[in-house]
Amino acid sequence: MTVNNSLKIDLHTHSTASDGTCTPTEIIKLSEQQNIGAVALTDHDTVAGLDEFIDAAAKSSVIAVPGVEISTTFERREVHIVGLFIKHKSNKLNAFLKEIQQGRHVRNQHIIAKLQSRGYDITLEEAAAHADGDIVGRPHIARTLLKKGEFASMEEVFEKLLKRGRPGYAPRPMTSPVEAIAQIHAANGIAVWAHPIFRQINEYQWCRKAIKYLKRHGLDAIEVYYSSFNHEQSSALLAYAEEFELARSGGSDFHGDSHDAKLGIGNGGLHVPFEFYEELLVKAEKYR
Incomplete structure (x- = not known):
């Protein structure tokens, strides 16, 4: 496969299998319409939409990347770990997700x-x-x-x-990012920290410390492009990816009509280059 930077990719989306409003098939159709070369379905704590997603992609020009997004907690902060290229029928992974x-x-x-x-x-x-x-x-x-x-x-x-702190809010038990990374690797996938500075504007020191810790425990990549990131945030994350020899990822966090972020373009300025997909694919070979 050759690099094609005229194509964009989106490696962070959600369907009706979790809290999105588009079906997995609709995400593939939208991707094809918008010249998205590769798209990952990363529903929250479930792989239930992946069979439909993969089947729909097989009838299109879009590369389907099977994924999942796992909510974890680290130092009393919520950390979302995305698994990409996972073997979604893994019994061990599905048992883990069932507990969540x-x-x-x-x-x-x-x-x-x-x-x-x-x-x-x-x-x-x-x-x-x-x-x-x-x-x-x-x-x-x-x-x-x-x-x-x-x-x-x-x-x-x-x-x-x-929302947190409001009268109807209740916390939920979360696993650790280290455990999530291990489970993703056991399912032959790569582990990506999604939106590392989401809700942590300008907290770069904590983010770098967490990346350093998670890298020691197998983190493979970080999202450097995301719908709400500004140039300063993406630049900092690109530097961290280089410093810690992590692959680069990116995505819109598309949820359909329930969120503002649009597939492939986020809030309008998002463009994740196709070369990121190839970089991540090379990383994934390590776990095959």
Whole structure:
């Protein structure tokens, strides 16, 4: 395969299998329409959409990269580890994800109980009805309240009830990034730290320290291009990738209509070059 920098790639997307609004097939069709050469489906804590995703790509010109995004915690901060090129039928990986999904379910029960105690007419079954896949999360709870006419927008639900520190928020148990990296490697994938400075504007010192630690535990790459990154942030991450000999990745964090970020272009200025895909593919050979 030769480098084609006229093509862009998007290695961070979500479908209806988790909290996105587009099906895996629709993501492939959109990618083809927008001249995206390679796209990864990285649903939260699930690989349920990957069979459909891979089948749809086989009928298109788009390269499908099977992936997953795993929420972890490190030094009391949330760290998202994306697995790319994973063998998604791995029994070990699926058992690991099942444990995480159970933690999500318990958290959802706590959120619903908090909302009910404050007079909101909502059940977990109603929220689950808004999820096309097995993953039910705060976006589905928010969508349920929105449909009931309780709020004017999803943003309002989160701002008043569901974001951290609000009365309907409940934490959930998370694994460590080291464990997530190990599980991804066991499934023949590579581990990428997604949006390393997301919600940590200008906290470069902590980010560099965390990268140094995670590199020792097998981190393969970091997202250097992301929908909300500015030039300064991407430049810093590109320097860290070079310093620690990590591969470079990037993506929009596309969720469909529920988020502003658009497939392939993020908030308008995103362009992840095709050469990143080839760089990551070479990294992935290490785990085959």
